[in-house]
Amino acid sequence: MGPTYSHFYDEPLNLVRGEGVWLFDEQGNRYLDCYNNVVSVGHCNPNVVKALSTQAALLNTHTRYIHENVVRLAEKLSSKFPEKLDTCIFVCTGTEANDLALQMARVVTGNYGAIVTDAAYHGNSVAIGAMDPDRKVEVGTEWLETFEPPNTYRGPHGDGEDLAEFYANEAGKAIDRLSAKDIDLAAAMLDLSFDSNGILIPPEGYLEKVTDKVRAAGGIVIVDEVQAGYCRMGDYMWGFERYNVDPDIVTLGKPMGAGHPVAAVVTTREIASKFADIDSYFNTFGGNPVSAAVAEAVLDEIDAKKLLESATEVGAHLAAGLEKIKQRFRFVGNVQGSGLFWGIDLVKDPSTKEPMSRQELRHITTLLKNEGVLMGSTGRYGNCLKIRPPLVFSKENADQALAAIEKTFEKMES
Amino acid sequence: MGPTYSHFYDEPLNLVRGEGVWLFDEQGNRYLDCYNNVVSVGHCNPNVVKALSTQAALLNTHTRYIHENVVRLAEKLSSKFPEKLDTCIFVCTGTEANDLALQMARVVTGNYGAIVTDAAYHGNSVAIGAMDPDRKVEVGTEWLETFEPPNTYRGPHGDGEDLAEFYANEAGKAIDRLSAKDIDLAAAMLDLSFDSNGILIPPEGYLEKVTDKVRAAGGIVIVDEVQAGYCRMGDYMWGFERYNVDPDIVTLGKPMGAGHPVAAVVTTREIASKFADIDSYFNTFGGNPVSAAVAEAVLDEIDAKKLLESATEVGAHLAAGLEKIKQRFRFVGNVQGSGLFWGIDLVKDPSTKEPMSRQELRHITTLLKNEGVLMGSTGRYGNCLKIRPPLVFSKENADQALAAIEKTFEKMES
Numbered sequence: 001m002g003p004t005y006s007h008f009y010d011e012p013l014n015l016v017r018g019e020g021v022w023l024f025d026e027q028g029n030r031y032l033d034c035y036n037n038v039v040s041v042g043h044c045n046p047n048v049v050k051a052l053s054t055q056a057a058l059l060n061t062h063t064r065y066i067h068e069n070v071v072r073l074a075e076k077l078s079s080k081f082p083e084k085l086d087t088c089i090f091v092c093t094g095t096e097a098n099d100l101a102l103q104m105a106r107v108v109t110g111n112y113g114a115i116v117t118d119a120a121y122h123g124n125s126v127a128i129g130a131m132d133p134d135r136k137v138e139v140g141t142e143w144l145e146t147f148e149p150p151n152t153y154r155g156p157h158g159d160g161e162d163l164a165e166f167y168a169n170e171a172g173k174a175i176d177r178l179s180a181k182d183i184d185l186a187a188a189m190l191d192l193s194f195d196s197n198g199i200l201i202p203p204e205g206y207l208e209k210v211t212d213k214v215r216a217a218g219g220i221v222i223v224d225e226v227q228a229g230y231c232r233m234g235d236y237m238w239g240f241e242r243y244n245v246d247p248d249i250v251t252l253g254k255p256m257g258a259g260h261p262v263a264a265v266v267t268t269r270e271i272a273s274k275f276a277d278i279d280s281y282f283n284t285f286g287g288n289p290v291s292a293a294v295a296e297a298v299l300d301e302i303d304a305k306k307l308l309e310s311a312t313e314v315g316a317h318l319a320a321g322l323e324k325i326k327q328r329f330r331f332v333g334n335v336q337g338s339g340l341f342w343g344i345d346l347v348k349d350p351s352t353k354e355p356m357s358r359q360e361l362r363h364i365t366t367l368l369k370n371e372g373v374l375m376g377s378t379g380r381y382g383n384c385l386k387i388r389p390p391l392v393f394s395k396e397n398a399d400q401a402l403a404a405i406e407k408t409f410e411k412m413e414s
Numbered sequence: 415m416g417p418t419y420s421h422f423y424d425e426p427l428n429l430v431r432g433e434g435v436w437l438f439d440e441q442g443n444r445y446l447d448c449y450n451n452v453v454s455v456g457h458c459n460p461n462v463v464k465a466l467s468t469q470a471a472l473l474n475t476h477t478r479y480i481h482e483n484v485v486r487l488a489e490k491l492s493s494k495f496p497e498k499l500d501t502c503i504f505v506c507t508g509t510e511a512n513d514l515a516l517q518m519a520r521v522v523t524g525n526y527g528a529i530v531t532d533a534a535y536h537g538n539s540v541a542i543g544a545m546d547p548d549r550k551v552e553v554g555t556e557w558l559e560t561f562e563p564p565n566t567y568r569g570p571h572g573d574g575e576d577l578a579e580f581y582a583n584e585a586g587k588a589i590d591r592l593s594a595k596d597i598d599l600a601a602a603m604l605d606l607s608f609d610s611n612g613i614l615i616p617p618e619g620y621l622e623k624v625t626d627k628v629r630a631a632g633g634i635v636i637v638d639e640v641q642a643g644y645c646r647m648g649d650y651m652w653g654f655e656r657y658n659v660d661p662d663i664v665t666l667g668k669p670m671g672a673g674h675p676v677a678a679v680v681t682t683r684e685i686a687s688k689f690a691d692i693d694s695y696f697n698t699f700g701g702n703p704v705s706a707a708v709a710e711a712v713l714d715e716i717d718a719k720k721l722l723e724s725a726t727e728v729g730a731h732l733a734a735g736l737e738k739i740k741q742r743f744r745f746v747g748n749v750q751g752s753g754l755f756w757g758i759d760l761v762k763d764p765s766t767k768e769p770m771s772r773q774e775l776r777h778i779t780t781l782l783k784n785e786g787v788l789m790g791s792t793g794r795y796g797n798c799l800k801i802r803p804p805l806v807f808s809k810e811n812a813d814q815a816l817a818a819i820e821k822t823f824e825k826m827e828s
Contacts, residue, residue: 001485002503002681002686003690004503004686004694004695005477007480008479012479013480014480015473015479015481016481018472018474018475036476038476039475043474044473049467052466052467053466053471056458056467056674057460058432059430059432060458060672061452061453061457062450062452065422066421066426070415071415087415087416088416089416089419094698095697096506099539100538103540107550112553112554124696125539125540126513126516126539126540126542128540134694135693135694137517140526143554258474259474259699260474260699261675261676261699261705267416272418275416279418280420280549281416281538282418282538283507283509284508285675291675
């Protein structure tokens with residue numbers, strides 16, 4: 001296997017079984033999964049596994065033939081969106097969804113440029129990987145400009161400034177930098193959880209201002225819901241609903257298939273038609289009867305188990321616990337997020353806000369693992385402890401996670 | 415669903431069940447599948463479905479934790495390759511594999527350019543879709559040059575010329591056109607079945623000459639085995655073995671997971687290490703325990719059922735039947751291919767070689783469907799009848815397919 005593979009822990013976990021919020025290693029140790037948003041309806045959800053197994057034994061082929069599964073999925077999925085977002089194109093991964101969204105934006109606007117927040121992660125293809133500052137794409141990226149994410153704790157901003165205005169202007173400047181290169185804007189691609197930026201809740205009014213600037217420049221608004229979507233942040237099924245953002249294209253990924261590679265672009269009939277008039281697209285595996293059955297089972301689980309309501313309630317419980325932890329430990333610079341998606345910005349010193357090192361975070365996540373709790377890290381400096389459990393997370397699970405964080409932070413203090 | 419979806423037939427097939435080489439529609443009609451290479455070990459292969467279902471019920475997570483399935487798959491897969499191609503990176507689709515291969519080629523060579531045959535299809539991302547002349551990518555493609563495929567029936571070439579030399583020079587000219595733009599060559603990407611070019615067997619010595627030119631220009635050789643690989647063309651597991659091509663990177667896709675989205679990049683330790691030293695790559699679903707179990711089951715089926723030997727034998731039987739058909743019908747310009755992958759180049763007039771129209775091909779594939787046989791079309795002009803059945807195709811299946819072609823061609827004559 002290629003050396004690009006890297007593990008979360010120095011002694012990597014050898015997991016052999018999953019069930020709900022639990023993962024089990026080969027020694028039979030049980031871990032509370034506070035990291036995997038992919039299996040949002042729970043590890044090995046029986047209804048999803050049944051849908052997968054039943055359809056795989058019956059038929060699995062491409063969408064050049066018709067099949068009721070993909071039609072039913074498209075209907076069920078689009079019913080979760082505002083009426084105008086009524087058209088679905090199915091692909092296999094979030095990368096493919098974002099890559100296709102960029103292609104569609106370019107075709108329908110006739111423009112070439114794109115803007116994303118600095119340190120955003122939207123995928124790993126040639127085009128989408130160029131957005132990732134960890135990647136080494138140096139040539140052929142003139143079409144891309146990045147802008148400062150709306151980090152109200154850590155970001156650069158003068159005291160007393162209108163932060164919504166301040167950060168929206170950063171997006172405006174990125175559009176201006178494209179213009180200065182004679183490149184017109186095709187799209188802004190926005191992860192409304194700002195995951196790779198440390199999980200941020202932007203200031204009120206910010207996203208309206210950003211989308212206004214994007215549209216004024218002739219671009220369209222692509223909302224990447226791979227992270228924020230599927231009830232992740234509580235209160236709403238999708239991140240864009242929280243902010244009154246009116247997206248032109250929405251992309252879906254990870255949680256859509258509970259581990260099965262299925263993803264989607266959801267857009268307006270107008271944009272899809274304009275794209276199809278000029279260009280073409282076919283995806284061999286996208287929307288096949290098995291993938292469609294799995295994605296439908298995931299939506300059904302969310303409805304049947306009331307996972308949106310649960311993410312909201314358990315999220316509020318988790319938020320209250322995290323707030324207490326913030327008050328107690330001075331190296332907790334900030335707690336940011338919503339629902340079941342949180343970043344704890346850890347600092348060496350709260351007055352300077354100097355980020356803890358990646359090594360310290362790796363030490364913390366290892367201590368947490370030893371407490372039987374799996375978490376990750378994120379943020380531009382890798383200093384944010386990342387909590388992103390499956391949606392089937394209970395208040396009891398949250399209490400266990402909070403207790404493990406407290407215990408670990410106590411060790412860090414001593 | 416988006417209007418980019420298009421069906422093979424004006425009255426699209428509504429398939430509900432698959433088994434081996436057979437597909438069944440909702441009326442219970444049975445069709446002999448002579449088109450789907452994805453399910454190469456047969457529709458709903460019981461051992462593959464069992465591997466999928468069993469692992470999906472046990473654990474499905476990403477490669478940040480270790481799991482024996484992906485390690486076992488990497489070992490089993492690399493054992494099918496020459497010793498130096500010992501390193502695997504798993505992704506979800508052929509597009510992702512080719513896109514990653516291009517990224518790796520650029521990083522390890524430090525160059526930016528690529529060449530592919532004209533009308534080749536290697537995938538649908540921003541970068542890889544730019545290679546597809548059916549797509550509308552007009553900006554940002556200065557790094558790409560295409561060259562005339564080695565079509566010894568239809569291609570431009572003077573009589574008596576050394577065709578290997580002639581067509582290899584076409585590749586050389588593409589490299590020169592990049593140089594003229596001050597772009598150095600990172601890679602040639604080659605589908606050794608030349609599927610989208612009508613399925614071609616290039617003249618002897620051609621590919622050695624092409625790869626020599628690529629390496630002399632500082633590029634590496636990427637062989638896209640999404641079509642030619644997995645025993646497709648008989649005699650060899652991989653297309654490159656047929657031609658003594660010594661690839662630096664091999665990409666795998668469609669048949670690897672029998673319908674499950676799993677794909678791979680196979681390369682040398684040296685290239686993988688050089689890439690990892692400079693760049694990074696992570697794929698959420700790639701190589702997860704379920705995908706790995708499925709891909710391993712496919713390899714096991716190929717070995718257990720001796721599908722390479724079968725593709726070779728049944729392929730020879732099919733070839734003999736197609737040759738008879740060529741002799742009988744004057745609108746059969748050429749029969750090209752090998753093993754279980756054939757293109758029948760259909761012409762309005764054999765003296766002018768004017769291709770039959772796409773409409774005529776659609777009529778032919780519809781007549782074949784009415785005979786209970788599913789085939790497709792391919793080639794730069796869409797005039798090649800495409801035969802590409804699952805590897806579990808028997809001589810009896812081949813006889814049925816040949817009889818249906820004969821009957822259909824008789825109707826075309828009258």
